[in-house]
Amino acid sequence: MSPVIRANVWLSGLILLLAGAAWWCQQDHRSPYETVTNLAPEQITLVRILREGQLLQHLEKQGQEWKRLPSGTPIKDREWLDKVLHIAELPSLHHFPVNESRLSDFGLKPPRYTLVLNDQSLELGMLDPASGLRYLRVGPTLHLITDSYTHLLYRKKP
Template sequence: MRTLSRVNLILLLLVALLGGSAWWLQSSDMPPPLTRLSPARIQQIRLIRAGQTIKLQRHNGVWWLGEARADQQRVAQLLGIATTPSLARFPLPQGRLTAFGLQPPETVLWLDQTELRFGTTEPLSGQRYLQIGDQVHLIGDGFRHHLSAPAEAFLE
């Protein structure tokens, strides 16, 4: 019985070691988030495109579009941009912003005081160019429909 217990203990330790190794390898391959912002702490969103500005404010944990209650789920999806993976990044190439659709940007999203400038998509991967400060990032383009939605789409 003791030998069987030892074998079981060794097998349990081996499984734990393998599981820990797999978790560590998987987590180290994850691309970094686009920003260090926490969606739960963001209090103000401004979405600017084609001369139109949509302003959303959080009051007591609830998002508002002016005096009307905003669609909380839609706003949460918009906030998800802050933590979407940055699949690639490189220094802002001065004089070549037009090639990335960043001069002028298609859309500008302000999350509190952080400005995200959305450009065009990279032709081969379909990933979107996005400028934050002096860096250009490539991100998945799954947010486009939120960024192009009319103001009414953000109402509850």
């Protein structure tokens, strides 16, 4: 076999190997982290935002349109709402069970903001001083999440 043919065979094999590696990398899109809820944004039909127990927003999906309750006015800022719904699938960078007696240690007694998605309550606590991540309580579990979406809850009107 001539050196040119041998080089072409090696290059063809290398191309096949790289193509296979690229295909394999594209197949694994799963995040190494679990999400804070099992809800996908398209499954959510009810959103309530509370600040210190007082209702700020009450939104409901009626058909394909989101409306503010009790007035029934449609939501104009759909981009804002999509970002709020995305909070349901934020990755939990770290999580652990939390005892009710320790909630004040994490800024959750009482929580400043609560996001209710369908029937799941997400309570936002303070920032962890070491990591800068936000404490988020969902049921008996305390999650640490990035703080890149929580500012959306402070908005007055969508």
